[in-house]
Amino acid sequence: MFGYLLKRMIQMSLVLWVVSVIVFLMMSFTGDPVFMVVPIDATDAEIAQARRILGLDQSVLVQYWRFISSLVQGDFGNSYVFRQPALKLILERLPATVEMVLVAMALALVVAIPLGVYAGANPNSRISRIIMAGSLLGISLPGFWVGMVLIFLFAVHWGIFPSSGRGDTVEIFGLRISLLTADGWRHIILPALTLSLATMAILLRMTRAGMMEVGRQDFMKFARAKGATRRDVLYKHGLKNALIPVITIFGLQLGDLIAFATITETIFSWPGMGKLLIDSIYRADRPVIVVYLMLVALIFVVINFLVDIVYTLIDPRIALK
Amino acid sequence: MTAFFQSEFFYNYRRSSSAMIGSALMASFALAVLVGPFLVSQNPYDIAALDLMDSYKPPFWLEGGDPRFWLGTDGQGRDVWASILYGARISLFIGLVAMVASCAIGTLLGLVAGFYGGLVDSVIMRIADIQLSFPSILIALFLMSAVGTGIDKVLIALTAVGWVVYARTVRGSTLSEIEKEYVQAARVAGLPNSKIIRKHVLPNVLTPLIVIATIQVGTFVLIEASLSFLGVGVPITQPSLGLLIKNGFDVLFSGLWWTSVFPGVAIMMLVFGINLFGDFLRDELNPRLK
Numbered sequence: 056m057f058g059y060l061l062k063r064m065i066q067m068s069l070v071l072w073v074v075s076v077i078v079f080l081m082m083s084f085t086g087d088p089v090f091m092v093v094p095i096d097a098t099d100a101e102i103a104q105a106r107r108i109l110g111l112d113q114s115v116l117v118q119y120w121r122f123i124s125s126l127v128q129g130d131f132g133n134s135y136v137f138r139q140p141a142l143k144l145i146l147e148r149l150p151a152t153v154e155m156v157l158v159a160m161a162l163a164l165v166v167a168i169p170l171g172v173y174a175g176a177n178p179n180s181r182i183s184r185i186i187m188a189g190s191l192l193g194i195s196l197p198g199f200w201v202g203m204v205l206i207f208l209f210a211v212h213w214g215i216f217p218s219s220g221r222g223d224t225v226e227i228f229g230l231r232i233s234l235l236t237a238d239g240w241r242h243i244i245l246p247a248l249t250l251s252l253a254t255m256a257i258l259l260r261m262t263r264a265g266m267m268e269v270g271r272q273d274f275m276k277f278a279r280a281k282g283a284t285r286r287d288v289l290y291k292h293g294l295k296n297a298l299i300p301v302i303t304i305f306g307l308q309l310g311d312l313i314a315f316a317t318i319t320e321t322i323f324s325w326p327g328m329g330k331l332l333i334d335s336i337y338r339a340d341r342p343v344i345v346v347y348l349m350l351v352a353l354i355f356v357v358i359n360f361l362v363d364i365v366y367t368l369i370d371p372r373i374a375l376k
Numbered sequence: 377m378t379a380f381f382q383s384e385f386f387y388n389y390r391r392s393s394s395a396m397i398g399s400a401l402m403a404s405f406a407l408a409v410l411v412g413p414f415l416v417s418q419n420p421y422d423i424a425a426l427d428l429m430d431s432y433k434p435p436f437w438l439e440g441g442d443p444r445f446w447l448g449t450d451g452q453g454r455d456v457w458a459s460i461l462y463g464a465r466i467s468l469f470i471g472l473v474a475m476v477a478s479c480a481i482g483t484l485l486g487l488v489a490g491f492y493g494g495l496v497d498s499v500i501m502r503i504a505d506i507q508l509s510f511p512s513i514l515i516a517l518f519l520m521s522a523v524g525t526g527i528d529k530v531l532i533a534l535t536a537v538g539w540v541v542y543a544r545t546v547r548g549s550t551l552s553e554i555e556k557e558y559v560q561a562a563r564v565a566g567l568p569n570s571k572i573i574r575k576h577v578l579p580n581v582l583t584p585l586i587v588i589a590t591i592q593v594g595t596f597v598l599i600e601a602s603l604s605f606l607g608v609g610v611p612i613t614q615p616s617l618g619l620l621i622k623n624g625f626d627v628l629f630s631g632l633w634w635t636s637v638f639p640g641v642a643i644m645m646l647v648f649g650i651n652l653f654g655d656f657l658r659d660e661l662n663p664r665l666k
Contacts, residue, residue, distance in 0.1 A: 070506055081522040188394075191655065195647035197598055197618070199605045200640035203625055207633050218629070307511075314511035318602055322625070333606055336521040348518065355509050 063363075067356045074352040079122050082341050083115060126349065132342040136335070141342035145328050145350060151221055152320065152327035154234055156312045158243055159251035163308075166251075167258035168294070174259070175266025175297070176289055186259070193256030198315055202249035202322040209245060216245050219324035246323040250315060254308045261304050265297030272296075299370050306362035310355045385660055395656035401649025409468050412461035417444075420454040420462055421613070427453045432627075435634050448634040451627065456635055459620055460642050466616040467643070470527060471596040474534035479589050481535065482542025487573050487581070489543065490550025501547065504540045512537035516599055520608040530609050534596050541588055549581040587658045594650035601643055617643045 093105045106112050110121055125132070131141045170190075174183040210218030222242035224231040233239025269275060270293065278292040317329030324330065328347060335343040380386055389395050413419070420426075430453035436446045447456040489497040507515065519533040553559060554577065562572045601618025603609035605625075610616045615623070617639045624636025 070509070073506060078518075081518070191651050192644070192648055195594065195598075195644055195651050197601050197605075197621070197640060197643050197647075199602060200621055200636070200643065203621070203628060203636055204640070207628055207637075211629060211631060310509070311511045311513075314514040314517075317514075317517065318606060321606060336517075336606075336608065344518075344521065351514065352510070359509050 063360055067360060070356055071349070071352055075123060075126060075349065076119075078345055078348050079119050082345065083118060131346045131349075134335075134340050134343050136338050136340045136343075141340075141346045144331060144343060145346045148326060148328040148331050149350075150231060151233070151325060152313070152316050152329055154232065155243060155247055155250060155319070155325060155327060156309070156316055158234070158247035159254065159312055160309065162247055162251040163255040163258055167255045168262055171259040171262025172266055172289055172294055172297075175263040175270065176293070178263075178267060187263070190256040190259045193252050193259075196252065198249060198253055199318050199322055201252055202246065202319055205245050205249060206322070217242050218245075221326055246319050246325050249322070250312060250319045253315070254312060257304060257308060258301060261301045262294075262297060265300055266293055269293050269297045295369075299366070302365055302369060303362060306358050309358050313351060313354065388660060389656070392656050394652045398649045398652025398654075398656060401645055402653060405464060405468065405646050405649065408461055409465045413458075413465070416455065416458040416461060418455050418458050420459045432632055432635075447638050450623065450635045456638050459615070460617065460639055463615055463617040463620050463639060464642055464646065466527070466610060466614055467597050467600060467618070468593075468646070470530055470534070470600050470610075470616065471593040474531050474538060474596050474600075475589055475593045477531065477535040478538030478592065479542050479585060482539035483546050483578075483581075483585065485539065486543040486546025487550055487577060490547040491554060491569065491573055491577065497547070500543060504543055507537070507540050508544075512595075513599055513602060516603060517606065517608065520603055525608060525611050527610055527614060530600055530603060533603070534599060537599075538592060538596065541592070542585060545584050545588060546581050549584065550577055553577050553580050583661055587654055587661060590650060590657055591654040594647040594654070597643060597647055597650075 093102050097105070103112075110118060113121070129142065133139060134141045134144055137144055170186050174186045177183050206218045209216045220242060221233050222238040223236040224233045224239060225236060226232075233243060266289075275288060275292055278288045283292070313329075316327060317332055319325065320327045320330035321333050328350075331343060332347045334340075335347070389399075418426075430442070430445065430449050431451050433442045433445050433449040433453075434440055435448045436443050438448075442449075445455045445457070447460070449455055450459070485500050489500040515537045516533040519536060520529060523529045523532070559572060559576055562576050567575075597617075600609055600616060601621065604616050604618035605622045607622065610619055612619065620639035621636045621643075624632070624634075624639065628636055
């Protein structure tokens, strides 16, 4: 077990290192950030000075060394736009994104699992066909467009929910949480729903496929034969085994949700780190982009690791190696 | 040809309503993309054909609608229907070309990795592993933010995220194919590796790619639309369906919904058709389900 953990830690650091190299290379070969810092009418001398301050006059290797050594110390430099530490900017907005992703994931699970179990247990019923067509539609819809339509219907047309922002927040341990206020819930419901649709559809299809696979196996027949109720057969015997592939997808989907949150946050002006990323891309605010990518890479690597651990807990037949 | 119409594949196709609907949607898009622009009277990107007096006309069934523009017009007096026909061309072109490029590169790398093994295999597959642990939309977004907008750049970004799935699948099937007797026989006969790969391995690893390629066109259309919506995709002079939605989004709060809603419906129908047909293909071509 310890050997396994050590091996995974080394692997994870390796992945993060590769990501840091790629991020650095892409950033240094594209565009010149110096023009984001100096005023439009800056003289050549001022530009040269700004370049020196940013360290852009050094060779690529020196720049990478400075980049990676300050990265390891948690110093990502100041945002060119906000003149504040980039890490602080991202971390301030992290709770808003996490909140939305969690609500979206919860929504997806609550809808997808029961419908998937039903469609898997009754593959030929009319309702199952409707569920499956609906899930295929969910995969085929552009998420941002769904968000727009929801804004138009619920915010512009009917005025039931607000169209943008995060609403009232409560501060707990220095984190601003909006899930504890009614206003916060009113604000989160549309973006979270938008974000969850694709994940909902994919989890539903996975659950259904898993249930159909499991349904053919002997232990399901035995469970029925011993007189277990239909509900017990489906949920206790069936679902538990059908969930194994769903867990992997769940991990991947969590990553996808974080990625797609950038788009959802942009539509709903949700003050999370995804919106900050898009704004920073427009403004070529490199330090913020770098922090976002490294943080997200870290999150993904950790999610993948946790998925592998959860795997072994659910299915004892799989051993860590 | 008659053999095809009598085949089990065609029989199942006729009986599957989702396959029929899916292919009908795909066919109508192909038709719309090919001949559509010749059917509309207005070229939406010819400034001379636009009249600002026609701006923001609602669809014809609403009050103030104009029968000339049955889905309404945008701020420049552009016919939404004509814009969709032109935009679908760009969206579908990007989806198809990026799919073909991803498929070619991914298949080549997968064949090489599976056939030769060793260091080449490790390097290719480690890159694939790392890439697969990140969502494609994020990788594409990052690449686009680094290289700037343009159709060619979107194609590069999509290909960069798309090759992995082919490489993995082809490598897997190559590994099992090269163990088989016909490949052994080809080796004994002294054929050069390049010929064994091309003539013997390649044709036998292609089938699973058909499903992946079909679905991928839809995925690419959606990713491209998302990128363009965020403003890092196609340029304004060549608007895809995604960019049309973005332009419409800017006026959505004024209640002018038709400029953004209809292009979205178009994307949905296209991708839904592709996915329906792809699902049918997956069931048909997967021997384990039979």
